[in-house]
């Protein structure tokens with residue numbers, strides 16, 4: 011990542027230090043409180059992170075136009091940002107959102123899977139796994155503020171968060187449409203979806219590669235709440251306050267208990283999953299599907 015965390019915090023009063031202490035200790039604190047904030051910012055080409063140490067909330071803004079697709083740079087920036095936040099005692103919660111109009115994330119960058127050899131596939135897939143693992147197993151409260159369409163890998167970010175708020179716009183879609191692209195959602199992402207939607211709904215969603223409009227996503231429980239687009243971020247911040255009212259240690263233990271089985275299965279099968287991906291994605295038939303899908307995406311514009 012090109013940039014470093016810049017410490018621009020200004021300690022201006024005792025109030026701010028007690029709020030910061032509140033953030034560190036995981037005790038409930040009434041916020042939003044806009045006075046005397048401590049802000050740390052970190053910007054890479056694809057991702058911006060703003061941590062407000064006075065509230066303990068970091069906002070990670072995806073800023074890779076045109077569609078926040080997850081290329082290697084994106085995945086590397088994401089992993090580094092997550093590591094830094096996880097280690098930062100001032101950070102208790104993370105909000106994910108997008109600066110790209112109408113798109114949260116278009117998912118994996120198909121160009122990273124098209125026309126590349128097995129070595130690249132291996133490195134790329136490990137990075138994809140790492141993104142999911144870091145978010146799914148995070149100690150922080152994670153909230154996806156989905157302010158645009160969120161297919162495939164975009165939906166992965168939302169699913170692996172603790173709570174999902176989406177802009178109430180029927181033109182925005184979310185879901186795991188991998189089968190449509192000619193690829194298959196990995197078992198750990200499937201497991202993640204089963205936990206959210208249940209087995210039957212997941213089976214239909216995956217087999218039919220369904221992308222749900224925001225209202226339909228709410229109906230099936232793929233997102234937790236719809237709000238007007240301009241309120242997505244503020245609602246995420248308000249929701250964070252509710253999650254922060256629970257002591258960190260008990261919430262974290264509960265989260266890891268709920269997610270342990272999926273994480274253990276992932277860790278035991280991680281290398282096999284990488285090999286499967288590298289073998290699968292480099293097959294001629296899969297390359298042909300990816301090529302056809304890419305051409306369709308490009309043709310849409312013409």
Ligand SMILES: CCCCCCCCCC/C=C\CC(=O)SCCNC(=O)CCNC(=O)[C@H](O)C(C)(C)COP(=O)(O)OP(=O)(O)OC[C@H]1O[C@@H](n2cnc3c(N)ncnc32)[C@H](O)[C@@H]1OP(=O)(O)O
Pocket residue numbers: 076077079112113115116117118119120121159161162163164187188191193194195196286287290291307308310311
């Ligand atoms: C059994 C063994 C296991 C094997 C495992 C197999 C692998 C499993 C992988 C599972 C996990 C995730 C998979 C993915 O994430 S694949 C990506 C799927 N994504 C999509 O299908 C979304 C495609 N994009 C869209 O639908 C739209 O772009 C949008 C997001 C709704 C936005 O629409 P828009 O009108 O605003 O923008 P648009 O004109 O379509 O796009 C602008 C340019 O961006 C290019 N582009 C879009 N999406 C991608 C992408 N995902 N990767 C690369 N490039 C993308 C698009 O082609 C346009 O380019 P250009 O300007 O025409 O050059």
